[in-house]
Amino acid sequence: MWGFAPSEDKGKWGKRFWASFAVCGIVLALAVPLLNTWVPPDSSIAMPDYIVPLLGKYLCFALLALSLDLIWGYAGILSLGHGAFFALGGYCMGMYLMRQIGTRGVYGNPLLSDFMVFLNWKELPWFWWEFDHFAYAAAMVVLVPGLLALVFGWLAFRARVTGVYLSIITQAMTYALMLAFFRNDMGFGGNNGMTDYKDILGWDIHQSSTRRGLYIASVLALGLGYLVCRYITVSKFGRLLLALRDAESRVRFLGYSVTNAQLFVFTISAVLAGIAGALYVPQVGIINPSEFSPGNSIEIAIWVSIGGRGTLIGAIAGAVLVNSAKTWLTSAAPETWLFVLGALFILTTLVFPHGIVGLLRRPRRIRARAAAPMPAGEQA
Amino acid sequence: MGVRAARFVAILFVVMAIAAPAEADDFASLVGRLAGDSFADKEKAVTALGAQGDPRAVSLLQALTDGHLLRGPDGRVVVSQTAGETTRLRDAVTGEDISRTDPDSLDRIIVNNRLRGAIEGALGALSLFSTDPAVRLAAARDAMKHPSAPEAALLEKAIAVEQDPEIRAAMRQSLAAARLASGSKEQRLAAIRVLGTTTDPQVNNLLDEIRANRDLDPALREAADAALLSIGNRLKLVGLVANLFQGISLGSVLLLAAIGLAITFGVMGVINMAHGEMIMLGAYTAYVCQQLFRAFLPAGWIDAYLGLAVPMAFLFTGAVGVAVERSVIRFLYGRPLETLLATWGVSLILQQTVRSIFGAPNKEVSNPSWMTGGFDPIGGFTVTWNRLYIIVFCFIVLAVLALILNRTSFGLHMRAVTQNRAMASVMGIPTARIDALTFGLGSGIAGMAGVALSQVGNVSPNLGSIYIVDSFLVVVFGGVGNLAGTLVGALSLGIANKLLEPLAGVILGKIAVLIAIILFIQRRPRGLFALKGRTAEA
Numbered sequence: 001m002w003g004f005a006p007s008e009d010k011g012k013w014g015k016r017f018w019a020s021f022a023v024c025g026i027v028l029a030l031a032v033p034l035l036n037t038w039v040p041p042d043s044s045i046a047m048p049d050y051i052v053p054l055l056g057k058y059l060c061f062a063l064l065a066l067s068l069d070l071i072w073g074y075a076g077i078l079s080l081g082h083g084a085f086f087a088l089g090g091y092c093m094g095m096y097l098m099r100q101i102g103t104r105g106v107y108g109n110p111l112l113s114d115f116m117v118f119l120n121w122k123e124l125p126w127f128w129w130e131f132d133h134f135a136y137a138a139a140m141v142v143l144v145p146g147l148l149a150l151v152f153g154w155l156a157f158r159a160r161v162t163g164v165y166l167s168i169i170t171q172a173m174t175y176a177l178m179l180a181f182f183r184n185d186m187g188f189g190g191n192n193g194m195t196d197y198k199d200i201l202g203w204d205i206h207q208s209s210t211r212r213g214l215y216i217a218s219v220l221a222l223g224l225g226y227l228v229c230r231y232i233t234v235s236k237f238g239r240l241l242l243a244l245r246d247a248e249s250r251v252r253f254l255g256y257s258v259t260n261a262q263l264f265v266f267t268i269s270a271v272l273a274g275i276a277g278a279l280y281v282p283q284v285g286i287i288n289p290s291e292f293s294p295g296n297s298i299e300i301a302i303w304v305s306i307g308g309r310g311t312l313i314g315a316i317a318g319a320v321l322v323n324s325a326k327t328w329l330t331s332a333a334p335e336t337w338l339f340v341l342g343a344l345f346i347l348t349t350l351v352f353p354h355g356i357v358g359l360l361r362r363p364r365r366i367r368a369r370a371a372a373p374m375p376a377g378e379q380a
Numbered sequence: 381m382g383v384r385a386a387r388f389v390a391i392l393f394v395v396m397a398i399a400a401p402a403e404a405d406d407f408a409s410l411v412g413r414l415a416g417d418s419f420a421d422k423e424k425a426v427t428a429l430g431a432q433g434d435p436r437a438v439s440l441l442q443a444l445t446d447g448h449l450l451r452g453p454d455g456r457v458v459v460s461q462t463a464g465e466t467t468r469l470r471d472a473v474t475g476e477d478i479s480r481t482d483p484d485s486l487d488r489i490i491v492n493n494r495l496r497g498a499i500e501g502a503l504g505a506l507s508l509f510s511t512d513p514a515v516r517l518a519a520a521r522d523a524m525k526h527p528s529a530p531e532a533a534l535l536e537k538a539i540a541v542e543q544d545p546e547i548r549a550a551m552r553q554s555l556a557a558a559r560l561a562s563g564s565k566e567q568r569l570a571a572i573r574v575l576g577t578t579t580d581p582q583v584n585n586l587l588d589e590i591r592a593n594r595d596l597d598p599a600l601r602e603a604a605d606a607a608l609l610s611i612g613n614r615l616k617l618v619g620l621v622a623n624l625f626q627g628i629s630l631g632s633v634l635l636l637a638a639i640g641l642a643i644t645f646g647v648m649g650v651i652n653m654a655h656g657e658m659i660m661l662g663a664y665t666a667y668v669c670q671q672l673f674r675a676f677l678p679a680g681w682i683d684a685y686l687g688l689a690v691p692m693a694f695l696f697t698g699a700v701g702v703a704v705e706r707s708v709i710r711f712l713y714g715r716p717l718e719t720l721l722a723t724w725g726v727s728l729i730l731q732q733t734v735r736s737i738f739g740a741p742n743k744e745v746s747n748p749s750w751m752t753g754g755f756d757p758i759g760g761f762t763v764t765w766n767r768l769y770i771i772v773f774c775f776i777v778l779a780v781l782a783l784i785l786n787r788t789s790f791g792l793h794m795r796a797v798t799q800n801r802a803m804a805s806v807m808g809i810p811t812a813r814i815d816a817l818t819f820g821l822g823s824g825i826a827g828m829a830g831v832a833l834s835q836v837g838n839v840s841p842n843l844g845s846i847y848i849v850d851s852f853l854v855v856v857f858g859g860v861g862n863l864a865g866t867l868v869g870a871l872s873l874g875i876a877n878k879l880l881e882p883l884a885g886v887i888l889g890k891i892a893v894l895i896a897i898i899l900f901i902q903r904r905p906r907g908l909f910a911l912k913g914r915t916a917e918a
Contacts, residue, residue: 078717078720152898155899155902156901156902159901159902159903159905161901161902163716163717164716164720165905167651168852169856169897169898171852172853172897173898175849176891176894176895179887179890179894180891183887183888294848294849295845298720298721298724301720302721302725305721338728338732339728341728342724342726342727342728342729343725343729344725345722345726345728346722346725346729348721349712349718349719349721350708350712350722353718
């Protein structure tokens, strides 16, 4: 079977990697909070309070993009339902935050959230039980998307549903979930979703210190997610995934269990997406069913492909860049945003199939090609 | 209540008039009595006129309430008709023009409130005998609401002269309701049997009252029970037929939306996310054609705008499709997931373009008059013309497309290119042109689907995104590259959706269908009608 022993390429985990990873992590985790706290607000390098959760949101999207890149860029599985795992993680966190509101809601009911009182419910539905414990909610953030991915993936990969067909049924999955969550009697707040949160772990969610904490948590989650993805992709298993992406039948004929490999990576990816969603919700302060809409999931694919599909750093860069552009354009020139996004979709697929990272790497690769003699196999 | 009471009294008088033929006279003498001095006598004459069922009485009584009925010096009754400047006088009985009579010699016939009540009742009764079938039908249905013995007598009289079967049926039903309220036991039993064959919800209430009334004969209550049961069964059947029709209608809409995709996705292998926007462009073409007809052509021509909209939508969206194929998709053949992203980009641009030109709010596209309304085939549910025409249109489109694919050289080339591009090229088929035309054909059909959809729903920039997920599911469910599969897929999804709706509600039904498809694709990853052999692995 496949193992996780690192491949012979020792440079992947060398000192240079750890040094650059640590520098990036520390800069990301410390610079923003420090600039936010200690630099006087009128200074030109100051971080206004509203920027911190915005950057935190981008980092959550980066983790989400990373999770999609792991399955699409490496294993060739394009899920168009990854927004569903993200939203499910977000809903688990949202339920915890709703339970923390307690008697401070409009109706002041200690047990039931406002929308339940509004629907005239008398008891807390069973699936809301225990969500007042953070540990339970955190476990659910991992378990709910993970289990859904496990079951869905088991059904799909066992039947060898791949490629376009998998994309379409994952899209159908997120569409079905969207319809379900839009229903008021599902018990998740219907089309209004859940909002108006008060505290997280006892800290006021609107405090700038809490927001800085959430931002640092997002940096940590992204860093860990990156390490997990890197660990998977540079191991022998990662090579298997690449082989799967390029020639699935051949891998099967060589005796590997394609189903298990796909199922494993799909589930890991869904869990990462769920964690991203859970960190996203307290920073934006709302979760509603539109997160499930098929369009959102397709947008994740464009972050990845703009950044550079099949490179982890590309997925992160793509998510942050596209979302920064979105924030800027939707306020500066709202009408043009969809034109720009549409043009980005077309241009990246036509002109830059390897994304930004591919664009940056190309000169280096060409230089390397010119210096080294071409291996015999590639001469054809 | 005042009017109803007056009406009841009036009908009662009418019936008394029928029951006492000695007093009933010919039309002329009754009209003459209207000119008398005694209000009581006038009232009797009015009710007798109502009971006679003579159509001439309608305009006469209307003139009487409006104060246009005059009495001449010789006691003859005259109707004054004012049209613009001129007033014409006619003899109320013969209709002879007597405008030269000196107006000063005429007195207006006075009406009091009591008489007005009688006139209203008589007019109500007369509407059962009106010359306008629509009025008669409305009166026959209206009679259901106040069942009484006098009403029954009137209805019997009306049924005897009625020719139209639909109105007769409505009158029989109302007569049964009236008998049920006031007849003898045998009449009531017969009435219950008649009512048991209907589906009107009002009948249910009437029968329920009978069943609940413990003072009545047990035989009557049993009969009412049986009638209610048979009504319930018939309602279930009607509900089933109605759901089936709506299912076929939804299926035809899905089919129209999916046929174009069956070509661009099913035949060419392009995951065309801009397909929904092609539908949307077709719907906006219909809107533009309608506005052009409204602005530049005589009002009567508006009904013909669809005749322009359908070909225009085909040509316009087809041209957009060719442009998209030439500029974007031709670089991406063989990389389906990348066509997905690029066409998604195209769809965003098309959506935003339409939103910038026409604005975000819904646009109204009205049905031409020959598509409005509907008919009731079995009683209880209406088949609307617009849905029926869309079903027909959808099958025509499918048939024409099947002909093009299987019987023309373009279709042959198309199949050759999609099955083996290199070989087709070697054989001299211009593959690039065939690709562009095929994509144009798929897009053009989507445009025509948009015209059809504009007839049953709103036209907005988001129109396409509503159908895109469903369209893909239809194509995948039916089996990629197979028109018959698309047909079966669309119809079965439509019908399944509508049959599940009453059981589970709209949203849950839809979710159930989605889950069923997801599970189905696990069982048969290549759809209902999978291609077999070498082409399947391509």
